[in-house]
Each structure stands twice: as C-alpha cells, then as structure tokens.
Amino acid sequence: MNIKDQGVVPAVKDEVSVAPPSTGNGPRRQLPEAFALVVVLGALVIFFTVTSPVFFTTNNMLNMLTSIAVIGIMAVPGTILLVAGQVDLSVASAAAMCGMVTATLAESLGLGMGIFVGLAVGLLVGIINGFFVTVIGVNSLIVTLAGLATFFGIGQLIGDGQTVLVQGFRDLGTSRPFLNIPMPVIIFVLALIAGFIVLKYTVFGRQVYAIGANPVAARLVGIPSRRVIFIAFALSGLAASLAGLILVSQLGAASPNNARGYELLVVTAIVLGGASLSGGRGTIIGTFLGLMIIQVLSTGLTLLNVQSFWQSVATGILLLIAVSSDRLRERLSPLG
Amino acid sequence: MGNSSRDKNVLNVRGIKKSFGGVEVLHGVDLNATAGRVVALLGENGAGKSTLVKIISGDYEPDSGEITIGDQTFTKLSPISAADLGIRMIYQEINDAGTLTVAENIFLGRLISKNGFVQWKKMRQEAKRILEELEVDINPNALMSSLRVGERQVIEIARALSHSANLLVLDEPTAALSGDEVDRLFEFIDRLREKGTAMIYITHRLDELRRVADDVVVLRDGNLVLTGDAKEIDRSQLVEAMVGSKLDAVGRPPIRERDLDLEPVIRMNCLSSSAAFKNVNLNVFPGEVVALYGKVGSGISEVAEAAFGLQRPSSGELEIQGNSPAKSPRGAIAKGVGLLPADRKREAAFLGLSSGKNLVAPYWSGVLGGNFWVNSKKERSSFERWREALRIRVSPSGAEQSISFLSGGNQQKVLLARWLNAGSQVLILLEPTRGVDVGARQEIYAVIRELADEGVAILISTSDYEEVVQVADRAVVMSGGLMTRELAYDEVSVLALTDASGG
Numbered sequence: 001m002n003i004k005d006q007g008v009v010p011a012v013k014d015e016v017s018v019a020p021p022s023t024g025n026g027p028r029r030q031l032p033e034a035f036a037l038v039v040v041l042g043a044l045v046i047f048f049t050v051t052s053p054v055f056f057t058t059n060n061m062l063n064m065l066t067s068i069a070v071i072g073i074m075a076v077p078g079t080i081l082l083v084a085g086q087v088d089l090s091v092a093s094a095a096a097m098c099g100m101v102t103a104t105l106a107e108s109l110g111l112g113m114g115i116f117v118g119l120a121v122g123l124l125v126g127i128i129n130g131f132f133v134t135v136i137g138v139n140s141l142i143v144t145l146a147g148l149a150t151f152f153g154i155g156q157l158i159g160d161g162q163t164v165l166v167q168g169f170r171d172l173g174t175s176r177p178f179l180n181i182p183m184p185v186i187i188f189v190l191a192l193i194a195g196f197i198v199l200k201y202t203v204f205g206r207q208v209y210a211i212g213a214n215p216v217a218a219r220l221v222g223i224p225s226r227r228v229i230f231i232a233f234a235l236s237g238l239a240a241s242l243a244g245l246i247l248v249s250q251l252g253a254a255s256p257n258n259a260r261g262y263e264l265l266v267v268t269a270i271v272l273g274g275a276s277l278s279g280g281r282g283t284i285i286g287t288f289l290g291l292m293i294i295q296v297l298s299t300g301l302t303l304l305n306v307q308s309f310w311q312s313v314a315t316g317i318l319l320l321i322a323v324s325s326d327r328l329r330e331r332l333s334p335l336g
Numbered sequence: 337m338g339n340s341s342r343d344k345n346v347l348n349v350r351g352i353k354k355s356f357g358g359v360e361v362l363h364g365v366d367l368n369a370t371a372g373r374v375v376a377l378l379g380e381n382g383a384g385k386s387t388l389v390k391i392i393s394g395d396y397e398p399d400s401g402e403i404t405i406g407d408q409t410f411t412k413l414s415p416i417s418a419a420d421l422g423i424r425m426i427y428q429e430i431n432d433a434g435t436l437t438v439a440e441n442i443f444l445g446r447l448i449s450k451n452g453f454v455q456w457k458k459m460r461q462e463a464k465r466i467l468e469e470l471e472v473d474i475n476p477n478a479l480m481s482s483l484r485v486g487e488r489q490v491i492e493i494a495r496a497l498s499h500s501a502n503l504l505v506l507d508e509p510t511a512a513l514s515g516d517e518v519d520r521l522f523e524f525i526d527r528l529r530e531k532g533t534a535m536i537y538i539t540h541r542l543d544e545l546r547r548v549a550d551d552v553v554v555l556r557d558g559n560l561v562l563t564g565d566a567k568e569i570d571r572s573q574l575v576e577a578m579v580g581s582k583l584d585a586v587g588r589p590p591i592r593e594r595d596l597d598l599e600p601v602i603r604m605n606c607l608s609s610s611a612a613f614k615n616v617n618l619n620v621f622p623g624e625v626v627a628l629y630g631k632v633g634s635g636i637s638e639v640a641e642a643a644f645g646l647q648r649p650s651s652g653e654l655e656i657q658g659n660s661p662a663k664s665p666r667g668a669i670a671k672g673v674g675l676l677p678a679d680r681k682r683e684a685a686f687l688g689l690s691s692g693k694n695l696v697a698p699y700w701s702g703v704l705g706g707n708f709w710v711n712s713k714k715e716r717s718s719f720e721r722w723r724e725a726l727r728i729r730v731s732p733s734g735a736e737q738s739i740s741f742l743s744g745g746n747q748q749k750v751l752l753a754r755w756l757n758a759g760s761q762v763l764i765l766l767e768p769t770r771g772v773d774v775g776a777r778q779e780i781y782a783v784i785r786e787l788a789d790e791g792v793a794i795l796i797s798t799s800d801y802e803e804v805v806q807v808a809d810r811a812v813v814m815s816g817g818l819m820t821r822e823l824a825y826d827e828v829s830v831l832a833l834t835d836a837s838g839g
Contacts, residue, residue: 203707206693206700213686220683221754222669222701280688 037273037289044293048300055303062182068295069188070095070243070250070259072288075266076195077236079287082270083199084229085212085279086133086140088236090147092262094125095244096255097155102245103164103254111169115245122241123234125151130233134226140233148263155256163255166248173249184246191239196284204228212279268315269294272322276329294318344371345404346503346534347392347423352401354387361387362558364401368551369503369534374525376549376566377538380578383555385538389505392536393425394418405502422502428511430488434481439463441480442495466498471527486517490524497533504528505536510544511633515816522548540631542574543838556580575834589785591825592809598622599658601762601793602643607652612638613817615652620795622761625788627808628797630837635817637678640764640797644668644675656762670703671762674755676748678766678797684751685739691728691750692719692735698758722753727779745769745776752780756787763787763794769803781807801833813837 049056074091081088102118109117125147132143175183199205207228210218218225243262248254273290275282297318298311347369354362362384369375379385390396392403394413403410405421413421432441439460440447448459463476472490480488489509496504510518525548528535537549545552549566554577562569562577600619608614613635620626628636641647642654645662654661662668668675677683686694692715698704719735722728726749730742739747748768755763768784769777784807788794798804804811811823813836821836 201710203700203702203710206710209689209693210686210697210700213688214682216683217677217686217697220665220675220677221697222666222703223697224666224702280686 034274034283034286034289037286037293041289041293041296044296044300048296048303052300052303055300060299060303062180062185064292064295064299065185065188066182067299068291069182069184070246071262071265071269072188072291073184073191073243073246074236074239074262075269075287075291076191076284077232077239078266079195079270079273079275079282079284080199080205080208080232081140081229081236082267082275082277083212083279083282084208084232085215086229086232087144087267087277088129088233088240089141089144089263089267090125090129090151091144091236091240091243091266092259093148093151093155094122094237094240095247095262096258096260097151097158097244098122098125098241099244099248099254099258100155100158100164100256103166103248104158106166106169107164111166118245119238119241122237122239122244124237125240126234126237127230129237130230133233134230152256159254159256161256163253165253169249170252171249173246173251184250187242187246192284192288199284204231208232209280212276212281214280264319265294265315268319268322271326272318276326277323290322345369346371346406347536348404349388349392350402350404352388352391352398352403354384354391354396354398360558362391362398365555365558365560367392367536367553367560369536370551371534372529372532373550374529374535374537374548375551375553376545377536377553377555378540378542378545378574378578379555382557383578384558385555386507388555389425389507389536389538392418392503393423393505422500424496424501424504426489426493426496426504426506426509428508430485430492432480432488432492434479436480437476438467438474438478438480438483438491439476441491442466442476442498444495446499466494470494470497470524472524484517486513486520489513489521493524493528497528501533503534503536505538507538508540509537510539510541518544541838542571542834545569545574554578571835572831575831579830579834588805588825588828589781589807589809592624592788594621594624594809600655601657602795603653603655604639604642605653607639607642607649607654609638609642609647610650611817612647613814616814616819618812618819620762620793622793623788623791624809625784625794625796625807627804627811628795628814629799629801629804629811629833630814631799633816634799634814634837636797636799636814637766639814640766640795641675643762643795644673644764646675666701666703669698669701669758669760672760673762673764674698674758674760675764676751676755676766676768678770680744680747680751680771685747687740688738690736691730691739691742692716694739694750695719695722695754695757697754704758718757722750722757725756726753726783728753743773743776745772745780748772748780749776749783752783761792763792765794765796767798767800768796769800801830804828804833805830 054060074095078088078091098118098121101121102114105117106114129143129147132138133140172183177183177186199208207223210223211225211228215225244259247258269290270282270287271277272293273282273286273288275286294315297314301311301314345368349367352362352365353360365384365388367388377385387396391398394415394417397412403413433444442463443459448455448462460476467474467476472494474483474487474491480491483491493504509521513521525535545566552562552564552566552569553560554562554574556578598621600621602618602620604616604618607616616639618639628639630636638647642649643656643661645664645668656662656673657671662671681687686697696715696718699707716735723730723734728746728749730746731737739750742750769780772780784794796808805828808828810825811828811833812819813821813823813833815838823832
C-alpha cells in the first residue's frame with residue numbers, strides 16, 4: 001500500500017507495542033488519570049499546609065498562581081501542540097526575545113508600538129516554526145530546538161547582552177484589576193478557558209486529537225493537518241510573546257535570560273497532566289493540574305527553606321516520572 | 337555448499353501435529369525434501385504452511401511427529417539446532433544490512449577474523465569465490481542498498497548457502513520481484529538444483545510451479561491433501577486441492593439490472609502509474625459492485641487508490657463523476673468519494689478516540705460543510721443510527737468508548753459507516769473484511785449490496801477470492817500490474833479468478 005503520510009512529522013513517535021484489545025471493560029482508565037493528579041496535588045497541598053503555616057493562605061495561593069501564570073500561558077498552546085504530536089521547545093527563548101524587542105523599541109518608538117511589535121515578533125516566531133515543520137517537513141523537536149538557541153542569541157544581540165529597563169509598563173504584570181487578582185492570573189485563566197473550549201468543543205480541537213492519534217488516517221479523512229499544525233505553532237509563538245511581555249512588566253526590565261528554562265516546565269506540566277509524547281492524548285485540565293503540582297512543589301519547598309537547587313532536581317525528577325508513567329500507560333493500555 | 341549426492345533424502349517429516357490454544361492446526365502432515373529437487377509447498381492462508389515451516393526451522397515445537405535430517409531423527413528442533421543442521425530460511429521480507437557491502441552481508445554475524453581483527457581481504461576473496469561458484473555477477477564490494485530487490489535476495493540466499501547448508505526454505509520469494517528478476521531467480525534456483533541443494537519453495541503462484549518445482553505438496557486446513565509431480569499435475573487439480581469443496585459452496589449474489597443510460601462514476605482508460613500498474617481500463621457505474629482481484633503486489637490497491645487521488649497516474653485518462661480526479665483525499669471527499677484503507681490500525685482507525693468520534697471524522701475535514709463548533713448531540717445520534725443499521729455490537733455507552741475496545745469486525749463496521757454517514761456516492765474499499773470474523777463479514781457484504789441497490793458505486797480491491805464471489809457484480813483481475821481478465825457477472829468463479837491471477 002502506497003499511502004505515504006505527506007503530512008507533518010510528529011515530534012516523538014515511538015513504536016507503540018501492539019497489545020490485543022481487552023475484553024471491553026469500557027472507559028475504566030479515563031477517570032482515574034485526572035483523579036490521580038488531583039490526589040497527588042491534594043496530598044502535596046495537605047503536606048505543605050501542615051508543615052508551613054503560610055502555605056494555605058489567600059496571599060500564597062495568589063502568589064503561586066501568579067508564578068505559574070507565565071508558564072501556564074505558554075502551556076495552553078503547548079498542550080494543543082503535544083496533543084497533535086508536536087512540541088515547541090522555543091517558547092522560553094522566544095518569550096525573552098520578544099521582551100527584549102518590546103523593551104528596546106519602547107525607548108525609541110513608545111511603549112504601545114513596542115508592545116505591538118513584540119507580539120508581532122512572537123507571531124512571526126510561530127509562523128517560522130510552523131513553516132519548517134509543515135512545509136519543509138523537519139521534526140518539530142529539532143526545529144524548535146534550533147529556535148531555542150537562535151532566539152536566545154537574537155535576544156542577546158538586541159540589547160548587547162544587557163538588561164533593558166522599561167518605564168511605565170507595570171500594569172500588565174502587576175495590576176490587580178479586580179477581586180485583588182493579579183492581571184497575569186486573569187490572563188492565564190482566560191487562556192485556560194479558551195484552550196479548554198477549543199480542545200473540547202471545536203472542530204479544530206477534534207482535528208488536533210485526530211492528527212495526534214493517527215496522522216495517516218487524519219489525512220485520509222480529509223483533515224488539513226498541515227494547516228492545523230501551522231496554526232497551533234502560530235498560537236504558541238503568540239503566547240510566548242505575551243508571556244514574555246508579562247515577565248517584562250513584572251520585572252520592570254527585559255533580559256535575554258528571562259524565562260530561561262521555562263520550556264522544560266511547560267513540557268513537564270503537559271506530560272504530567274496526562275498528555276502523551278506520541279500525541280492524541282492530553283487535556284487542558286490535566287495540564288492545569290500538572291502546572292499546579294509543579295508550582296505547589298516549588299513553593300512548598302521554598303517555604304520550607306529548602307535550597308532552590310533542590311527545586312531543579314525536583315523538576316527533573318517530576319519530568320522523568322511524568323514521561324515514565326506515559327510510557328507505562330501506553331504499554332499497559334489496550335490501544336493497538 | 338551442500339555436498340549431498342543426488343536424490344539423497346535431506347529432510348523427512350512425518351505425522352506432524354500442532355495445536356495452538358487447544359485448536360489443532362496441523363493434523364499429521366508429512367513432507368520430504370530431496371537433494372537437488374525443489375518441492376513446492378502450496379496452500380491457502382491458514383492452511384498450515386507457515387506453521388509447518390516454522391516447525392522445520394525450529395521456531396515451533398510439534399506436539400507429535402518426527403523430523404529426520406540426514407540420518408538423525410528428532411521430535412523437535414530449536415532455531416539454533418535447526419541452523420546447525422543446515423536448515424536455512426529465506427523469508428519474504430529482506431533483512432539485510434543496507435549500509436554494508438555485499439561481502440559483509442554474506443558473512444554477517446560470522447566475519448572472518450583473527451584475534452579480534454577482521455580480515456577484510458580474505459573475506460572479500462571468499463565472497464568473490466562464493467558468488468562465482470553460484471555464477472552470480474555481483475560485485476562483493478558493492479553496497480547492499482545499491483542492489484535491486486532481486487539481487488539482494490540472491491545475496492541473502494548466497495549467505496544462507498555459504499556455510500554448510502543442507503536445506504533451503506524459500507518463503508514466497510517472488511512476491512516482491514518484477515518479471516526479469518523472477519526469471520533470474522529461477523535460473524539461480526536451477527543452478528542450486530544442479531549443485532544438489534534441497535529446496536522447499538512456498539508459493540501461492542500456480543504459474544511458477546511448472547517452471548521451478550519438481551514436486552508439489554498441497555496443504556488444506558492443516559491436512560496434506562495432495563502430493564505429486566509438479567510437471568504432470570493439472571492446474572485445476574491444484575486449485576481444487578487448495579480450495580476444496582468451497583469451490584461450489586460460495587454463493588453468488590442475485591444478478592442486478594443495471595440502468596444502461598448512466599455514465600460511469602469511475603472511468604479509467606489506459607491508465608498507468610509508473611511502477612505500479614499499466615494500461616488499466618475500468619468503468620464503475622452507479623449502483624454496482626466491482627471487484628479488483630489480485631495477489632499482493634498485483635497493482636489492485638494502487639489502481640483503487642488512484643480513484644481517490646492518492647496515486648498520481650503517469651499516463652492515460654481518469655475521470656471521477658465525469659471530472660478530473662481529486663489530487664488529494666480532501667478533494668476526493670469533497671466530491672463524495674470515500675476510501676476505506678486496508679490497514680485498519682495504521683491508516684483508518686483513530687484508536688485513541690471513541691467510536692462515535694471515529695464515525696464522524698470526515699466531518700472534521702471541513703469539506704463536508706463548514707462547522708466550527710462540535711455538535712455532540714449529532715455525533716451521538718449519528719452513531720446510534722449506524723449502530724442500528726449495521727448491527728454494530730457495542731455496549732450502550734459504546735459511542736463514547738475507545739474504538740480499540742471493539743472487535744475487528746465491529747471496528748470495520750464503524751469505519752464503513754464513517755463514509756455512509758458522510759454520504760459518499762462512490763466507495764473505494766481496500767480489503768474490506770481483512771481481520772473480520774465470519775459473522776461480521778456476511779453483515780458487511782449485505783450492507784455493501786444494499787448500498788449498491790441504493791445507487792452507490794462501489795469499487796473493492798481484494799486478494800480474497802471468496803469475497804469477490806460473494807459480493808461483486810463483476811470482477812477485474814490483475815497480475816503484475818496488468819489487467820489479465822475482465823469477468824462478467826456469470827463468469828465470476830473461484831477457478832476463473834485464480835486462473836487469471838496466476839495462482
């Protein structure tokens with residue numbers, strides 16, 4: 001049979017071993033996944049509440065949400081991409097680079113123009129990523145890895161490696177427009193809701209799941225895979241620039257080192273939340289729970305005065321656990 | 337190389353029985369292989385050929401029976417002991433190291449070395465000698481990947497023979513070969529025969545028998561039903577032995593009155609597609625079921641795919657519903673054509689998604705009406721509708737369950753319903769009942785007949801002759817990329833099909 005998949009190349013397509021279908025026990029696995037995450041999150045919250053008096057306070061909750069907001073905004077299109085079998089490792093560098101663009105232009109052209117161009121650059125990043133993956137046909141892992149290095153370099157070039165201060169740009173990152181909830185959190189929640197609706201209730205979302213589940217079959221039922229993945233990358237780039245701007249606003253300055261290493265947390269959160277590296281599975285709710293687990297762990301350890309270096313170790317171990325449980329899930333599942 | 341003197345009995349297998357999970361698949365089978373003779377092993381899929389051969393090569397152990405090699409007798413073999421005894425298997429799929437040279441491949445796994453250092457020069461010389469003895473004109477320094485399929489196969493055989501081989505077992509060796517390469521392989525086998533190599537040749541292709549085999553053994557349903565001289569035995573005797581009484585048992589569907597004024601929905605005129613098929617003339621009218629029949633590699637799948645926009649024809653005319661064909665699946669679907677691929681798991685089913693979603697998938701293409709929002713209610717009601725119509729056996733919450741929980745037959749029904757739900761007026765089905773149980777098979781055939789009654793044009797591409805007999809109004813047989821015969825309604829029969837397809 002000569003049907004070749006002329007669609008896009010999935011990020012990480014491992015050989016899934018064939019297991020015979022089980023005796024039709026139904027969706028017994030679907031509920032436990034989110035459930036397991038809630039249990040883990042609950043356990044962590046309880047643990048830290050008990051060990052630190054400051055943990056379970058409104059202030060701390062809002063702080064945690066604020067901390068995870070930047071990563072979370074990038075994790076929404078990141079989830080869409082992973083479900084489609086792709087990955088965007090360039091988000092963090094793109095965020096930093098866009099921040100540098102905005103900060104540098106703000107000096108000469110004004111803040112409004114700076115913001116506009118910064119966002120436009122983010123969109124352009126997404127378009128470039130999308131182009132290389134869907135048109136040239138390079139594996140997204142490699143394309144965005146190249147992007148990671150390139151955008152970081154460009155960010156350094158823009159400001160000569162220096163941090164650039166920005167005046168009058170505090171609202172986006174620090175204002176609390178309503179109910180004392182910080183603006184980044186509001187944006188994060190809006191992004192979550194938008195992502196949730198898209199994946200669950202739109203045809204675009206269905207297309208994404210189909211492409212991730214079986215790219216060949218998706219093409220054969222007429223799904224425009226290249227277009228869908230291109231759009232997803234564009235959204236990811238845009239989200240990265242938005243995240244980068246929020247960071248600049250929070251810090252009052254842009255640096256090429258902003259968001260350094262965030263892509264790792266984005267992917268960890270998404271995979272922890274139940275998405276499969278080979279595509280076709282994953283939910284926004286899962287990603288949110290994954291994000292919360294990461295943040296609770298990080299904040300909790302900080303409140304317990306654990307050295308921040310341990311947090312990197314914890315993140316690394318979390319990623320390993322997340323990916324391992326993904327692999328185990330695939331091998332034990334009845335999916336062929 | 338085999339040193340056996342002529343007519344010496346190399347392999348003698350008696351009374352082999354084998355069961356899997358309580359089901360006996362070989363009921364006491366005998367087989368002989370003699371030095372300098374080729375014995376052809378024939379049988380349908382499921383007859384027991386590969387089981388028998390795996391017992392000979394040591395992959396399986398028989399439940400009872402004896403295997404005698406030369407003057408030693410065994411009740412079972414292991415892959416290592418079989419290899420030690422000189423039994424060499426050549427499988428259908430070529431397993432060689434493309435990036436290494438011919439010489440390295442011949443000595444794969446047993447490179448000539450001294451003190452851990454490979455003796456390249458000696459190895460190349462040995463390879464050259466081996467190839468010369470077999471009168472094979474291939475450069476031992478050439479890269480395997482630069483060789484053509486037929487040549488790679490010859491090297492694989494050379495490798496098998498290069499170290500004390502007694503018996504060569506060839507599994508469908510011509511399956512992937514073109515005309516010239518087949519002739520060269522046969523010449524090569526002639527030389528091996530002269531050298532006194534004993535060979536077992538597994539094949540479907542009755543045409544080849546007379547040319548290449550000395551003896552014939554036919555298996556059917558795990559029994560030995562016929563042995564004889566390949567040169568003398570009659571073709572229809574062979575078919576009857578392979579198929580048995582089923583020849584007459586399989587019923588034809590009722591004859592259909594076709595409206596002769598209608599234009600063909602699929603029209604192919606002298607259609608060719610570089611490597612895959614040549615000069616195909618085919619018309620499919622609305623309201624009829626046409627079957628393309630042939631063995632794997634005969635070109636039937638490629639011809640069917642061309643109608644869906646998956647194969648770009650290199651010459652000839654192709655019209656779908658009076659217009660030029662779509663250049664992509666999207667285009668074809670927009671024109672009301674549906675394709676059900678042969679490989680359900682790899683190309684048709686979204687195993688991670690629910691049955692309901694699998695059913696409505698074409699609506700996500702955007703070419704069947706622009707939807708933005710998902711309509712879950714419609715998804716569920718569509719699934720209900722087709723679950724009833726096609727009798728898809730699924731639990732009440734079936735629409736939401738992953739399709740992987742369904743049996744093969746039920747999965748296929750869902751996938752077929754996918755195109756019914758999309759309102760396809762032209763259906764292209766590739767191996768529609770592969771991996772489907774008998775009951776579901778009949779139900780699917782009934783659905784296909786009904787669809788044709790309602791005016792849908794259906795083109796089936798299949799290598800299952802029973803399927804053709806049971807469901808097709810007429811058939812087109814292909815072999816080696818060419819049309820060999822067109823069979824009208826009353827000409828369709830198992831014998832006619834196997835005759836025309838070369839086996």
